[in-house]
Amino acid sequence: MCGTSATDDLIREGRRAADELLEHLGVPVRKAFSVATPRGFDAAVSRLAALLRRLARKSELEAVKQAVAVLDVDWRAMTPAQRSELVRRALARAGGAVHSVHEQIRAPLGRAASDVVSATRSDGRRRGLAIAADFNAVDRRAVAYVVRANSLFVRDEYGRRLDWLGIEAKRVVARGLEDGLGRDEIAGDLARAANAAIVQRSASYWDVIASSFVGESRSLSQISAYAEAGIEHYMLSAVLDEHTTDTCRFLDGKVIQTSDALHMLDRMESSEDPAAIKRIRPWVRERFGEEGKRALVVDRGDGDRSVLAFVERSGVGARDDRGAYSRAVSGRDLAPAGIGFPPFHGLCRTTTLPDI
Secondary structure: OHHHHHHHHHHHHHHHHHHHHHHHOOOOOOOOOOOOOHHHHHHHHHHHHHHHHHHHHHHHHHHHHHHHHHHOOOHHHOOHHHHHHHHHHHHHHHHHHHOOHHHHOHHHHHHHHHHHHHHHHHHHHHOOOOOOOOOOHHHHHHHHHHHHHHHHHHHHHHHHHHHHHHHHHHHHHHHHHHOOOOHHHHHHHHHHHHHHHHHHOHHHHHHHHHHHHHHHHHHHHHHHHHHHOOOOEEEEEOOOOOOOOHHHHHHOOOEEEHHHHHHHHHHHHOOOOHHHHHHHOOOEEEEEOHHHOEEEEEEOOOOOEEEEEEEEEOOOOOOOOOOEEEOOOOHHHOHHHOOOOOOOOOOOOOEEEEOO
16 A cells, blocks of 8 residues: 555656746646545636636627627517517527536546546545546546536526526516616616626536536535445535535535435436536525524425524534534435435535545
8 A cells, every 4th residue: 555655755756847848838737526525526616617708708709799699680670579589589599508618628627527536546546446437437426427417507507597587588678668778778778688697697507517526526526435335325525614614514424325426316307407416406495484493494395494503502603513403304314315425505515524
């Protein structure tokens, strides 16, 4: 094991030196992600979010341009039916501009997932897990799943943005006509609405996507390593700083069976429906429950809703403080509720540790 670790260190040092040399020569280098520490995780998320934002930007701007071109008309000369048809055509043109974004990001997501899995396996070996250096079958399944699922989520997100634009466009036109606005004024309002729906909504969206993607890739690779090493349970480990949510403070230290997480992956990767994936492994929401207390809630849709715990005392804003909770579900009930592995909410930083 010591010889292997020394070899790994030598390889990593050689790659670092080669990267520095290539950068000095002006050759672009795709750096591997380091996700073992909170700082490394945040850096990986930031870089991936910036890349995805860049890839989508051109298509999003083109979608706004296409929509505005259709909507720049004399609305007073239109019948209500014609106005509805124009909005429909505008959405179709905008949709055509962004319809391939989810496909465009698949290749970089694939590279990112492979980098995260590779870094996670290397970290596991450094920590003494008895696992091979190469990807195993679960790692390969995890990479394929996170790429496919997240591209589906992106596709559906653009559908929701276009739906919102359709509603907003009709409202803008109706209000403009009622207020006696001219063609140019209505066109300006519609352009702003299109930009808000398609471009401005991306300001934080890609941060959430990147964080979820990196977090899920890391979690599945860790679980794969635990299974390979014969570790039957793992523990959830939150970053307990001032920014940590009550959700992750509550889940910190909870123990999950490795087999439960693998079963969850089986179910998720067999679905092509993002809504079904969210029902299998929903995010935790914070809602007000009984007596005005905040509750940590899992909502799988169709009325299937579970309360994980009520927040008696929040630890948000403090370091190393889990807070206090009442009527909390037991650890064995977490997996049936869809709580198997991070991320548990947007921008979640929680990770896992082997429970040895």
